[in-house]
Amino acid sequence: MTALESPHEVDCVIVGGGAAGLSAAINMGRMRRRVLLIDERDRFMWQHVAHNLLGFPDGVSPADLRRIGWRQAAKYNVELLLGHVASATRQANEFFRVTVERLPEGGAWAGRPGPSVPRDPEIARVFSQVPEGEPLEVVARTVILATGVGGHFPDFPGRDECVGKSLFWCIHCDGYESIDRTVAVVGHSEDAVSTAMDLLEFTPRVTMIAGRAEGFEVPESRLADLAAAGIATYSCGVAEFQNRDGQIQALVLDDSGRTRIPVEQVYTVRQTVASNGLARQLGAEINPIGQIVVTSEQHTNVPGLYAAGDATSLHDHQLSAAVHEGNQAACGANYYLYRPAQK
């Protein structure tokens, strides 16, 4: 890996190298802008394969999609940097200053419990890195935040092996994989109730567990709807997600009888948490559930600052939405960079 030197000056910094960030990078690169994409994810712990993305009839894993994106971005001279963007400020209302920290030895997941997944070997070939010592300073005229979200799943031993194999969160993504399976939905909100009801399109064997001691937060009439549809409900938390080699086998409830419910698949329906720290630092508007507020052209309220993908307020997010939003953000940022006579 080559190391970049401070201050590194570019037209556009893209924070986040998922579908949104890579789509933005490819499109900015094709506008012949100097682009630096920074990402801190250096390994893939989840087994998930997306089956609903146009162009991939056999499905595509996030890791493979990124590898394709790296190669495509490289064709347009996009620089890829492995590192953690620790801070971002807007200077003199004209440009952004972004500070990038080197990842700890062993990578962003060093010391984390879970499966021991090695760093993707292609990263060393296609990514630059932050030199040892001081963080890297990057100066940019525009910034696109494509920082994604977290919090889809509760923590439990073996969780990372289960994600995408027997643990899901989105029926639109994975309902098809649940045909005729024994499924539990864990969640207390109306979204969780709808997920349970909608799963009946795929399988008749659906159970619902609130997943917290306080029980459900939906009206009694909704619990009656579930009962009428043949969905058993348990108004308690989950004490144990019993699993082996990525396969969830049963849920043990934290009720008085420690009820054990055998299952093949679990959907957890929780409010995800947008990675919005940099957006907040830059003064971008954030909505009450933490998403970065953008227009349909991906502008934030801060001139020169755009956001795309899961971290934004626009859609119920999917890979296709992230790709689209990245493209839109690039169009917006490129337009912002035009000289007045070009506009």
Ligand SMILES: Cc1cc2nc3c(=O)[nH]c(=O)nc-3n(C[C@H](O)[C@H](O)[C@H](O)COP(=O)(O)OP(=O)(O)OC[C@H]3O[C@@H](n4cnc5c(N)ncnc54)[C@H](O)[C@@H]3O)c2cc1C
């Ligand atoms: C288990 C699972 C299954 C899914 N299945 C499907 C599916 O089948 N079909 C489908 O269409 N969609 C699916 N989705 C949704 C889809 O994956 C997301 O909508 C999409 O990945 C969003 O892309 P993104 O670029 O916005 O965010 P991400 O892909 O999350 O990328 C954000 C990146 O930003 C990086 N980052 C954040 N902060 C910083 C920082 N400060 N410095 C450096 N890097 C940073 C993160 O490390 C990450 O690499 C699934 C999601 C999950 C979690």
